[in-house]
Amino acid sequence: MTELVDLAPAAEQLADVVVDVTDDQLSAPTPCEGRTVGQLLQHLVGLTLAFRAAADKEVGPLTDTSPDEAGWPDAEPGWREALAHQLPALAAAWRDPAAWEGMTRAGGVDLPGQVAGLVALDEIVLHGWDLASATGQGFDCDDATAGALAEFVDGFDTDGTPGMFGPAVTVGADATPFERVLAASGRDPGWAPA
Known part of the structure; x- marks a missing residue:
């Protein structure tokens, strides 16, 4: 383990x-x-x-x-x-x-x-x-947590999983590890209420 x-x-x-x-x-x-x-x-x-x-x-x-x-x-x-x-x-x-x-x-x-x-x-x-x-x-999100989550979300389907995650969002090369996790889970790291 x-x-x-x-x-x-x-x-x-x-x-x-x-x-x-x-x-x-x-x-x-x-x-x-x-x-x-x-x-x-x-x-x-x-x-x-x-x-x-x-x-x-x-x-x-x-x-x-x-x-x-x-x-x-x-x-x-x-x-x-x-x-x-x-x-x-x-x-x-x-x-x-x-x-x-x-x-x-x-x-x-x-x-x-x-x-x-x-x-x-x-x-x-x-x-x-x-x-x-x-x-x-x-x-x-601390680096240790972001690292653990990155390994986990890297296995997600980039097209998303209905009811769980939307399609992966593209982020720039300068994105933080946590922003990459958010993007892989279908979240826009720049999201804000309208």
Whole structure:
């Protein structure tokens, strides 16, 4: 197994972004086409629970539901408190080397723990950037995290994966490693609300 990736820096960064989201921003658009800030926040509430359960190998309702089944409902009351608690818990669960070993389940899909950990990282970093961009905040991704994600997203189909990622976006030779990750995931690193 390759070196474990620490989800804590990304989880902390996302938690900092969440704190500064205001109620009047919940209906604002995000880089996730057709999704609002409120819908993205509720998606984050669900995925932090699901990927913590995946790390703990607690296969059941949280890990059996695909994102398509869950849909993209609007933010429910308590999302701030939920994410303030769930993001550190998610990072802590993936600090356990056992989380990265063997098989687990997330989104109704059985997959190796190592892949599930990278998907969890991918979700909190990319959606952290989505949320920050949609609410006028910055989002920094450290080099170690960007490197781990680059290896992961380099395997994506450049034409995109319906329901997950859009087609890859072209970026200049001077793009940062994180901007390349964003572009490979179908995100325009220069996206801003209209």
